[in-house]
Amino acid sequence: MEHKDYVTIHPGTLVTRSILNNLGSPDCSLKIIHIAGTNGKGSTAEYFTQILIAAGKRVGTFTSPAVYDFYDQFRIDGKPLEAELAEKYFERAFKASEGLNATDFEIQTAGILSAFKEEGCEYAVIECGMGGLGDATNAINKKALAVITSISLEHTEYLGKTIEEICAQKAGIITGGCPVIVNSLQPHKEAVNYFKNMGCRFADVKIAEGYGAMDSVSGYNAATAIEGARLLGLPDEAIRAGIKNTKLYGRVEQFKVDDRTYILDGAHNPAAFEPLKSRLQSFSGDGLTIIFGCLKDKDLDGILSELSEIRAEEIIAVPCPSPRSRTAEEVQKECLKHFKEVITAQSVSKALDAANTKTAVVCGSFTLLKEAKQWIEKKQ
Incomplete structure (x- = not known):
């Protein structure tokens, strides 16, 4: 089927x-x-x-x-x-x-x-x-x-x-x-x-x-x-x-590639970002890239209010691989209401290629995580 x-x-x-x-x-x-x-x-x-x-x-x-x-x-x-x-x-x-x-x-x-x-x-x-x-x-x-x-x-x-x-x-x-x-x-x-x-x-x-x-x-x-x-x-x-x-997949899940850390989290509503915010406090001094995408039926403004409490050097807006996805440009426009500078990439892989910090987080939708994990596995 x-x-x-x-x-x-x-x-x-x-x-x-x-x-x-x-x-x-x-x-x-x-x-x-x-x-x-x-x-x-x-x-x-x-x-x-x-x-x-x-x-x-x-x-x-x-x-x-x-x-x-x-x-x-x-x-x-x-x-x-x-x-x-x-x-x-x-x-x-x-x-x-x-x-x-x-x-x-x-x-x-x-x-x-x-x-x-x-x-x-x-x-x-x-x-x-x-x-x-x-x-x-x-x-x-x-x-x-x-x-x-x-x-x-x-x-x-x-x-x-x-x-x-x-x-x-x-x-x-x-x-x-x-x-x-x-x-x-x-x-x-x-x-x-x-x-x-x-x-x-x-x-x-x-x-x-x-x-x-x-x-x-x-x-x-x-x-x-x-x-x-x-x-x-x-x-x-x-x-x-x-x-x-118990091992929780796709929920503040951490991977190491050489000296870089990658965190994958499928949080897709404001309340779900609390564990991610808590975990990222320990990375605040190392430089952080947030790679973020969002589906059309999610509370984007509420999510970004939570996300804006995380100190990040880079924000990269991406589309989700779903017919319900917002475009990278739509996400970028909303992100700019909360962050000074936001760039776009047309896929998670391209965003991970562009990330310049020691820690990169992929979040906003479970639909983003498969490609992110495949990218990480190729680098390991």
Whole structure:
């Protein structure tokens, strides 16, 4: 199958549910951990995955978007499915969607759940694509655990204009009386009040310290997974090993090439830039280049307000490899409202070639990271 960038969106779960029914309802055979939120979903999913592996459970993981390779989104026991195997299940789901006018994401959701069942998974860790209530992944009939991560304004044309409206969408994954755990790192008090009023349990970040997860933001995500794993009755030794074994890709991920440092981060909304800002404080005296691109549906001004707090010698605006991308010139124009000098490059590779400092950061969209990593690997 040809897989496209998600341009077409079908709010609602009926199409995905119909495909799943046509495939024999594979989701009903899985213990599903369903994750919704604005930031921290992928990191939290990875913590859960590693905890389950350490507990000796066979686990499937479905996250989006892809960081480095398309098939990275679809994993069993932490390893991406081989393309041929994944496509076998996507093709089955495509045939099961006949007459339903399904989107690519709906087909992938149904197909990967079928793959997890047929390949012998006991658990599935599933990240919402967008929102929660009307997301394709919410077609799942039964859940072992619902997880709410940090919430901010996002996709307001689909999810609502206020934090309360967005919370209602995220809370839509809480179905069938399943247990719930909520990340206590919430930038907006409205989100805290919303889930408190629902009687949801908040993860205590202090417990992460005892498991070696000390970083400010990742500590909150780890704490959410720790408390969620406890609700599932997983053994403490597995939780401890899982937290230790977790590696987060595309999130303040650092590479060394000779005496130069490269940092790749897929942060694409204002709140998501906090971990990157914190990490870059240690590089402020070494000279820093920021290579930045942004999709059209993101809060560019809000992101740049956060980015402007980072001391950088060079800012290079680039386009993202996506039909939803702003041009380098459009990004440059907005950047100049926050930075004195901004140049453009027509690709991440050209920007990395042009960078003149000891440290270069590529950020603003996950779509930028694949090319950046390929460039780095060629230099290593």
